[in-house]
Amino acid sequence: MENKITNQAVLDIIKEKFPNAIENFEEFQGDFIIYVKTEFIHNILKFLHYDENLSFEQLTDTTAVDWATRKNRFSMVYQLLSMKNNYRLRVICYVNDDLIHPTVTDIWKGANWQEREVFDMYGIKFEGHPDLRRMYLPEYVEIHPLRKDYPLMGNPGDFKLPPIIED
Amino acid sequence: MENQNNNITPVNFINPEEAAIYQALQKDSEIIIEDKLENTMVLNMGPQHPATHGVLRLLLKLDGERVIGCVPELGYLHRGYEKLAENMTYYEYIPHTDRLDYLATMANNVHYVLAVEKLAGIDIPDRAKWIRMIVAELSRIASHLIGIGTMAMDVGALTVLLWSLREREKIQSIFDKVCGARFTTSYTRIGGVASDIDDEGIAMIKKFVDEYPGYQYEIEKLLHTNKIFLDRCEGIGYISKEDAVAIGFTGPNLRGCGVEWDLRVKQPYLFYDKVDFKVPTYSEGDALARYYVRVDETLESCKIIKQCLEKMQPGEVKANLPKEVLPKKEEIYTKMEELIHDFMLVNFGINPPKGNIYAGFENPKGELGFYIVSQGKGYPWRLKIRSPSFNNLQALPKLVKGCLVSDVVAIIGSIDPVMGEADK
Numbered sequence: 329m330e331n332k333i334t335n336q337a338v339l340d341i342i343k344e345k346f347p348n349a350i351e352n353f354e355e356f357q358g359d360f361i362i363y364v365k366t367e368f369i370h371n372i373l374k375f376l377h378y379d380e381n382l383s384f385e386q387l388t389d390t391t392a393v394d395w396a397t398r399k400n401r402f403s404m405v406y407q408l409l410s411m412k413n414n415y416r417l418r419v420i421c422y423v424n425d426d427l428i429h430p431t432v433t434d435i436w437k438g439a440n441w442q443e444r445e446v447f448d449m450y451g452i453k454f455e456g457h458p459d460l461r462r463m464y465l466p467e468y469v470e471i472h473p474l475r476k477d478y479p480l481m482g483n484p485g486d487f488k489l490p491p492i493i494e495d
Numbered sequence: 496m497e498n499q500n501n502n503i504t505p506v507n508f509i510n511p512e513e514a515a516i517y518q519a520l521q522k523d524s525e526i527i528i529e530d531k532l533e534n535t536m537v538l539n540m541g542p543q544h545p546a547t548h549g550v551l552r553l554l555l556k557l558d559g560e561r562v563i564g565c566v567p568e569l570g571y572l573h574r575g576y577e578k579l580a581e582n583m584t585y586y587e588y589i590p591h592t593d594r595l596d597y598l599a600t601m602a603n604n605v606h607y608v609l610a611v612e613k614l615a616g617i618d619i620p621d622r623a624k625w626i627r628m629i630v631a632e633l634s635r636i637a638s639h640l641i642g643i644g645t646m647a648m649d650v651g652a653l654t655v656l657l658w659s660l661r662e663r664e665k666i667q668s669i670f671d672k673v674c675g676a677r678f679t680t681s682y683t684r685i686g687g688v689a690s691d692i693d694d695e696g697i698a699m700i701k702k703f704v705d706e707y708p709g710y711q712y713e714i715e716k717l718l719h720t721n722k723i724f725l726d727r728c729e730g731i732g733y734i735s736k737e738d739a740v741a742i743g744f745t746g747p748n749l750r751g752c753g754v755e756w757d758l759r760v761k762q763p764y765l766f767y768d769k770v771d772f773k774v775p776t777y778s779e780g781d782a783l784a785r786y787y788v789r790v791d792e793t794l795e796s797c798k799i800i801k802q803c804l805e806k807m808q809p810g811e812v813k814a815n816l817p818k819e820v821l822p823k824k825e826e827i828y829t830k831m832e833e834l835i836h837d838f839m840l841v842n843f844g845i846n847p848p849k850g851n852i853y854a855g856f857e858n859p860k861g862e863l864g865f866y867i868v869s870q871g872k873g874y875p876w877r878l879k880i881r882s883p884s885f886n887n888l889q890a891l892p893k894l895v896k897g898c899l900v901s902d903v904v905a906i907i908g909s910i911d912p913v914m915g916e917a918d919k
Contacts, residue, residue, distance in 0.1 A: 356850040357613055385740045388855065389881040393868055405866065407853050407881070411740065411754070414761050418853060438743030441889045449577075464570030464918060473578055480582050 333382070333413040335360040341382060345375055361418045369404070369421045370430040376408060376417070377435050384408040384417065387432065390442035392423070392450045396476040402452060404429060423452055431457040449474035466490065535563065540903070542571045547907055548645065549914030551888070560899050565892040569885075572918040580878035584844030585611050585685060586821070588878070593679040595880065596916040598641050599859045601634035601670065604683040609764060610854040610865035611685050615847035619814045623687040624765045625807040629700065630673065630682060631765075632796040632803075636707070637666045638859035639747075639789040639796075646786060646908030647718060650727040655717055662710050665703050672696045685845060686820030687813030701804060704797045711794060728783040732894040732906035735780060742893070743886035746861025747792060748910060751785035753778035758857040770802040782909035789911070819845045844873025853881075860884050860911060884917040 339353060339362070349368035354361045364372055376384045388407040395401055400422035408417045423429050431454040432439045443454045444463040451472040454460055461467065471478060471486050541552040550571035556564035576595070580588050592603040605627045612619065644659035667677040673696050674682040674689060682689055692700075718724050734744070739752040749756055757774045759767040775791035777784035814820050821840055822833040849871045855864035861883025868877040887910050894910070895903050 354850075357616060357852050359852050361851070386743060388743070388862065389853070389864060389866060389879065391866060391877075391879040393877045405851075405879075407864070407866065411756055416853070416855075418851075436743075437738070437741045438886060438889060441885065442743075462570075464573040466570075473575060478578075480578060 333410075333415050338382065338415070338417060341379070342372065342375075346372055359416070359418060361420060364419060364421050366421045366424060366429075369419070370432065373406065373408075373419065373432050374435050376419075382410060383412045384410045386411065387436040387439050387442070388416075390432070390439055390446060392446045392452055392474075394450060394474065394476045400425070402427070402450060404446075404452070406432070427451060428453050428455050430455050433457055448472070451475070534558065538900070542568075547904075548912055550918075551907070551912065551914055553891075553903070555895075555900065555903065557900065560901075562895050562898050562900065562903060565895045565903075567888060567891050569888070569914075569918055572914045574919070576919045577878055577880060580875055582874065584841075584873045585847075585875065586840070586844060589683065590679065590681045593681055594915055595882065595919070596638070596858060596860060596863070596884070596913045597678070598913055599634040599638040600678065600680045601630040601682060602638070602858050603863065604680060605631045606854075606856040606858060606863050607865060608683045608685050609856060610852070610867060611845075611847070613854045614850070614852045614867050614869055615685070615819055615845055617686050617814060617816060617819055619687050620811045621766075622691070622807060622810040623812045623814075625803045626688050626692055626812060627683065628765050628767070628770075629692075629800050629803045629807075630670070630680075630688075632799050633666050633669060633700070633703075635796050635859045636793045637663045639793045640666075642789050642859075642908075642911040643714065643786065646728075646782075646905065646911070647724065649904040649908040650724060652718065652721065652724055655714055658710070658714055658717075662707065669696065669699050669703060672699055684813065684821060686816055687811075691812045697804065700800065704800045704804075707797050708794060711790070715790065725783065727902075728781070728786060728905055728909070730781050730783075731898055731902045732782040732785075732909055733780050734890060734894055738893065739780070739890070742890045744861070744890060745883050745886065746857065746859070747788040748785055748861065748887050748890075750774065750776045751788045751909075752780040758855060758862060762855075764856060766803075766806075767799075769806070770799050772799050782905055785909040785911075846871055846873055855881065858883055860913060860916065861887055880916075880919055882916040882919060884912040884914070885919075888912050888917055 335355060343350060346368055349364050349372055350362055351365060352363040376382050386409040388409045391405050393403050393405060395403065402423040403420055404423055406419040408419065429452055431443060433443065441463060443457055444461060446452055447454060447460055448462040448464055449472060468491060469486060535556055535558050538555045538557055540555055541547040542550040552568040552571065554566040555562050576591055579591060589604060589607065592607040593600040595603050640659040640663045644656035647655035670680055671677045673692050674680050734752060736752050736754055739749055740754060744752065753776060755774055755776045760774055772795045775788050775795065777787050817836045822837055826833040827837045847869045849869055851868040853864055853866045855862045863883055864881030866879040866881065867875050870876045894906050898906065
């Protein structure tokens with residue numbers, strides 16, 4: 329089944345609405361990727377979801393990437409799916425140095441657990457998230473294992489026994 | 496008639512000590528309810544509960560027997576597969592994909608290597624594509640059989656599980672014949688599959704797909720006119736079309752809500768555009784509809800496998816790309832070039848170009864996606880697994896709200912999560 333919309337058309341629609349927001353765009357192995365500025369990310373995603381022509385109904389996946397040595401260390405990656413157009417788009421933006429990022433749970437309900445996972449693995453806090461807890465690891469640990477400076481075998485003593493709760 | 500309310504007052508006791516003890520006992524057994532309507536309680540279900548399909552833990556807030564709130568807790572099977580992936584080559588990660596959705600190992604193998612091949616831009620021979628389709632569809636049938644069987648078991652029909660396990664056993668035997676392992680298959684390789692299917696294996700697959708619809712009918716006879724099963728599953732766990740899409744439902748769960756969305760048809764990969772099959776869709780959006788979708792999909796998978804067997808031609812099962820694809824064992828021992836390539840591939844891995852890709856495929860549970868960031872090295876810089884069970888489970892608090900406790904197990908069964916995949 330052919331895509332009903334082209335990469336260039338999507339780019340034009342976004343550029344028309346947000347002239348200064350797009351830093352870069354790229355086509356790699358059939359995927360279309362746009363890099364946007366962090367201050368516009370929430371508005372752009374909201375626009376992509378509610379726009380009638382684009383209508384990205386589903387947030388397939390949210391994740392972060394740790395670049396370790398770069399100036400803006402973390403970047404957030406959003407995989408969007410438009411079922412109407414049968415089209416996938418990837419939106420990437422950097423995370424500010426204070427590691428506070430706007431949430432998208434108000435746009436897609438499915439972002440809830442995905443952002444909790446990112447918080448668990450990378451320690452990026454999502455502003456306005458309704459229930460920001462760790463997804464997999466216990467609440468009392470202080471590590472973020474998918475950061476590049478965390479060793480594969482772990483540090484001794486990271487996983488203590490749970491604290492004893494007195495009656 | 497001095498004790499009209501059956502309360503023996505301490506006066507009746509001669510011994511004052513006895514009277515004091517009795518008074519204390521009576522005070523202990525009194526139930527004090529401050530607010531007569533305040534009677535919610537929190538029930539901990541799991542992680543070691545047979546009906547939660549693995550180590551899923553639910554905290555249920557109950558009003559009587561009705562669920563008014565639910566908080567799922569994940570992470571009891573978290574093994575850090577994304578961290579492991581960053582520290583090994585693309586080849587070494589194939590066996591780890593078996594442990595994601597451990598009920599559909601072959602489908603995971605196939606879809607992982609497809610993602611890596613998309614990143615590296617590798618095209619594979621036709622016969623390898625047909626074989627991959629056959630094993631992926633067989634594994635879909637196996638996964639759905641467990642899904643159907645455990646859901647029926649959760650609502651009280653144990654026979655179905657035993658019969659579906661018997662059918663699944665035949666698929667495991669086919670896998671044993673094809674790749675030498677029943678459960679942890681690790682069958683696919685980047686650029687093809689590990690070995691060709693011989694005539695005996697093809698005969699086994701043919702026999703299975705010919706006989707399977709008959710067994711399916713036996714299972715249907717047990718359930719589709721069973722009033723207990725239908726009453727238990729109908730109308731519970733309802734979710735609307737829009738909510739299902741927004742919350743991230745994919746696969747059979749989404750098709751049970753009336754959205755005709757199947758990646759095999761919409762964004763075809765392998766040779767799914769060359770075979771003819773239907774996408775079963777039900778519009779009810781309840782637990783029963785999700786069950787029916789799985790039942791129908793097994794028959795469609797049989798149809799796909801039959802067409803694959805007809806269209807498959809003899810030929811190579813590995814691409815001829817020495818820089819990316821592992822050479823054959825006999826060539827390594829006899830030829831110099833192959834030995835060098837084998838050494839380089841095993842030690843340094845394939846070096847796909849710099850960039851990032853996302854590839855989503857139709858796994859039995861839903862959309863299995865891999866987001867791979869490559870820095871041009873032999874190992875991925877970042878490998879994110881978009882697991883269907885994780886995203887499907889997210890809808891659970893919404894689905895179980897207002898249900899009875901006994902419905903919760905049926906709803907979990909209808910979502911069909913596998914915790915190995917949800918917890919990664």
